[in-house]
Amino acid sequence: xxxLGALLLLALPVGGPxxxxxxxxxxxxxxxxxxxxxxxxxxxxxxxxxxxxxxGGTRLVFNALAAGEIDAYVEYSGTLAREIxxxxxxxxxxxxxxxxxxxxxxxxxxxxxxxxYALGMREPRAAELDIRKISDLRRHxxxxxxxxxxxxxxxxxxxxxxxxxxxxxxxxxxxxHDLAYRALAAGDADLTDLYTTDAEIEYYGLRSLVDDRQYFxxxxxxxxxxxxxxxxxxxxxxxxxxxxxRLDETTVRRMNAAVxxxxxxxxxxxxxxxxxxxxxxxxxxxxxxRVAQRSAEHLLLVAVSLTAAVLIxxxxxxxxxxxxxxxxxxxxxxxxxxxxxxxALLVVMVPLFGIGAGPALVALFLYALxxxxxxxxxxxxxxxxxxRESALALGLPDAYRLRRIxxxxxxxxxxxxxxxxAVINVGGATLGALVGAGGYGQPILAGIRLDDTxxxxxxxxxxxxxxxxxxxxxxxxxxxCLPPGLRRRSGARSPGRGTS
Amino acid sequence: MIRIDGVSKCYGDTVALDGLSLDxxxxxxxxxxxxxxxxxxxxxxxxxxxxxxERGEICFGGRRLQDHDLLTLRRRIxxxxxxxxxxxxxxxxxxxxxxAAWLGWSSERIAARLDELLALTRLPAAAMVRFPAxxxxxxxxxxxxxxxxxxxxxxxxxxxxxxxxxxxIRHDLQIELRDIFGRLGKTVVLVTHxxxxxxxxxxxxxxxxxxxxxxQGRLDELIRAPAEPFVEAFIRxxxxxxxxxxxxx
Numbered sequence: 001x002x003x004l005g006a007l008l009l010l011a012l013p014v015g016g017p018x019x020x021x022x023x024x025x026x027x028x029x030x031x032x033x034x035x036x037x038x039x040x041x042x043x044x045x046x047x048x049x050x051x052x053x054x055x056g057g058t059r060l061v062f063n064a065l066a067a068g069e070i071d072a073y074v075e076y077s078g079t080l081a082r083e084i085x086x087x088x089x090x091x092x093x094x095x096x097x098x099x100x101x102x103x104x105x106x107x108x109x110x111x112x113x114x115x116x117y118a119l120g121m122r123e124p125r126a127a128e129l130d131i132r133k134i135s136d137l138r139r140h141x142x143x144x145x146x147x148x149x150x151x152x153x154x155x156x157x158x159x160x161x162x163x164x165x166x167x168x169x170x171x172x173x174x175x176x177h178d179l180a181y182r183a184l185a186a187g188d189a190d191l192t193d194l195y196t197t198d199a200e201i202e203y204y205g206l207r208s209l210v211d212d213r214q215y216f217x218x219x220x221x222x223x224x225x226x227x228x229x230x231x232x233x234x235x236x237x238x239x240x241x242x243x244x245x246r247l248d249e250t251t252v253r254r255m256n257a258a259v260x261x262x263x264x265x266x267x268x269x270x271x272x273x274x275x276x277x278x279x280x281x282x283x284x285x286x287x288x289x290r291v292a293q294r295s296a297e298h299l300l301l302v303a304v305s306l307t308a309a310v311l312i313x314x315x316x317x318x319x320x321x322x323x324x325x326x327x328x329x330x331x332x333x334x335x336x337x338x339x340x341x342x343x344a345l346l347v348v349m350v351p352l353f354g355i356g357a358g359p360a361l362v363a364l365f366l367y368a369l370x371x372x373x374x375x376x377x378x379x380x381x382x383x384x385x386x387x388r389e390s391a392l393a394l395g396l397p398d399a400y401r402l403r404r405i406x407x408x409x410x411x412x413x414x415x416x417x418x419x420x421x422a423v424i425n426v427g428g429a430t431l432g433a434l435v436g437a438g439g440y441g442q443p444i445l446a447g448i449r450l451d452d453t454x455x456x457x458x459x460x461x462x463x464x465x466x467x468x469x470x471x472x473x474x475x476x477x478x479x480x481c482l483p484p485g486l487r488r489r490s491g492a493r494s495p496g497r498g499t500s
Numbered sequence: 501m502i503r504i505d506g507v508s509k510c511y512g513d514t515v516a517l518d519g520l521s522l523d524x525x526x527x528x529x530x531x532x533x534x535x536x537x538x539x540x541x542x543x544x545x546x547x548x549x550x551x552x553x554e555r556g557e558i559c560f561g562g563r564r565l566q567d568h569d570l571l572t573l574r575r576r577i578x579x580x581x582x583x584x585x586x587x588x589x590x591x592x593x594x595x596x597x598x599x600a601a602w603l604g605w606s607s608e609r610i611a612a613r614l615d616e617l618l619a620l621t622r623l624p625a626a627a628m629v630r631f632p633a634x635x636x637x638x639x640x641x642x643x644x645x646x647x648x649x650x651x652x653x654x655x656x657x658x659x660x661x662x663x664x665x666x667x668x669i670r671h672d673l674q675i676e677l678r679d680i681f682g683r684l685g686k687t688v689v690l691v692t693h694x695x696x697x698x699x700x701x702x703x704x705x706x707x708x709x710x711x712x713x714x715x716q717g718r719l720d721e722l723i724r725a726p727a728e729p730f731v732e733a734f735i736r737x738x739x740x741x742x743x744x745x746x747x748x749x
Contacts, residue, residue, distance in 0.1 A: 384583075384585075386581045386582070386583045386584070386585040387585050387587060387588070389545075389550060389581065390579065390581060390585030390586070390587075390644075392548075392550055392574075393548050393550065393574055393579035394574065394575070394579075394598065394599050394647075395570075395571045395574030395575035395577075395599065396571070396598070396599060397571060404598065405587055408589045409587075409588070409589055484589075484631065486588055486589055
């Protein structure tokens with residue numbers, strides 16, 4: 001059990017400086033670049049700043065701001081009015097500012113560009129069907145629509161658009177926005193939603209359809225920050241406000257293209273804008289440095305959640321084996337946690353534990369419970385009744401019997417359960433990047449976003465390697481922990497034969 | 501002595517013990533015998549408190565079982581089961597000395613007691629460092645007997661201790677067991693379904709059926725004056741065909 005101690009050491013919390021300003025961004029490239037811009041403005045002004053890149057969709061990032069998980073991010077006016085405050089329906093910018101102020105959030109002002117929604121088709125396909133305006137789509141009910149997941153769900157997205165234009169199409173599905181472009185290019189889909197600053201419009205040769213009923217609102221990029229930031233770090237607010245009015249649509253489209261098509265990093269592109277090209281002065285971490293940092297984050301997620309799960313699941317499994325009625329209940333309860341999809345579990349944890357490692361740890365912990373509880377229960381229940389009865393008949397107290405007889409005999413099964421939980425967690429922890437927990441999931445998600453296979457592999461290969469290493473380490477531990485009397489069983493003579 | 505008074509135990513719809521009463525005298529060997537399912541093993545488990553009787557009373561030395569401290573009482577009772585019930589992850593020595601070590605016996609005292617028991621069971625000292633899986637069936641039962649006798653208990657309960665052994669080894673061990681019981685002078689209760697073994701080892705045979713005592717006494721009493729036709733049938737069924745083949749015609 002020595003390795004358990006090692007795990008506990010790994011589980012010690014890591015703290016960060018208290019005065020760090022945290023910037024957030026939504027999970028699409030433009031917003032990540034803008035988040036990086038904000039971070040670098042703060043760093044240039046001599047402050048500690050952190051960027052929780054590509055945290056999630058609008059709701060998640062806005063809630064993170066409202067909850068104080070992040071201090072600032074860039075939002076779009078149309079999204080605020082139509083999505084966040086859809087119920088209140090603010091009629092003017094003043095009304096919107098007041099709604100935000102009531103939540104302790106300051107609307108600092110526009111960055112200078114708009115990123116409006118539009119619908120796009122590949123040029124040849126649109127020409128073939130003679131589609132120029134959105135209302136032309138009504139003539140072609142068999143078209144295949146693939147929208148970004150967020151557009152699919154938002155009140156001001158597909159549901160509102162369909163109602164406003166009376167669109168008849170039925171083959172309509174949500175898909176990752178970046179994958180939607182590829183589906184279009186491959187001919188698997190006819191139409192998707194676009195952002196007007198998207199680099200892909202040019203790259204994929206898309207025709208942007210005319211919004212002839214003026215359905216889409218205007219989405220001006222605006223800076224939001226928490227009011228208490230002005231009190232905590234007045235200099236931060238000054239630095240952030242310096243970006244207002246400085247970005248036009250062409251600049252932003254070029255920055256998007258630099259990341260998505262030229263394959264440069266968001267940090268480099270943001271630095272180029274602030275300092276001029278080539279004079280980034282920015283140390284981009286090397287491959288091994290990146291992998292090492294993500295390995296540390298990933299291992300921490302797995303180690304902490306697994307240690308907590310072992311500490312809770314082992315006693316639960318013992319209780320379950322000792323009291324069969326209660327055991328059924330305990331096994332059922334941990335089984336329920338297992339049936340919740342990982343993604344859903346993560347998102348449910350966000351309002352409870354904020355963003356970052358917290359929700360990921362809780363979700364991984366819940367996932368790790370079942371295999372350990374079940375195997376502890378199975379290991380203890382599977383002990384030969386003659387052996388169990390002999391131990392009882394010796395008149396040894398309960399705790400001593402458990403420690404000297406039952407747990408050692410159940411150990412191989414219990415270890416197998418912990419191994420299963422560990423391997424599940426190594427895979428599950430990659431989803432942690434969705435809520436800003438870091439780890440190998442970060443390059444995987446960024447790679448999907450940027451259509452960069454190299455980046456995907458940068459996360460996927462170490463994750464697979466770690467899973468194999470964990471498996472191997474547990475196999476080795478199993479061999480070492482196995483009581484010697486159980487090791488030689490295969491070569492032993494069967495009882496009842498041989499000489500006395 | 502052990503007094504069993506009107507003890508009943510059911511498993512679901514199956515009656516294992518049906519108001520059974522029996523006195524077991526101190527210092528002798530009592531053998532419980534009967535067809536499978538007659539409740540003889542259940543009775544042994546009741547004596548150890550491994551199984552709780554639904555009705556009736558069990559008294560050890562005049563005190564009711566539930567008035568004893570169960571752990572203390574169990575340490576005054578040695579228990580041997582059919583498969584030995586040895587702890588597979590502990591070597592033979594640890595199996596035998598586990599309880600004494602927990603009780604805090606000195607190593608000299610433990611070593612001295614081990615020597616006595618090795619002599620009694622005629623096991624070579626080398627067997628003590630082996631794991632159960634490395635011992636033969638007969639050796640396993642000897643180790644199991646040593647474990648049961650380690651604390652020098654007042655009572656010794658054995659549940660089919662030779663049931664899993666092959667006939668030759670079984671025969672040798674029967675002879676040794678009788679010798680050991682005779683030397684120890686403890687109150688021994690042994691369960692078997694083999695009438696020859698019972699006749700060989702018992703001071704008194706208790707024949708059971710369907711959770712009740714049918715008849716008790718020495719084998720010749722059971723043969724001469726069977727209490728009911730079942731006793732006769734049980735004895736006849738266990739007569740070896742070899743006996744009748746060997747008899748002159």
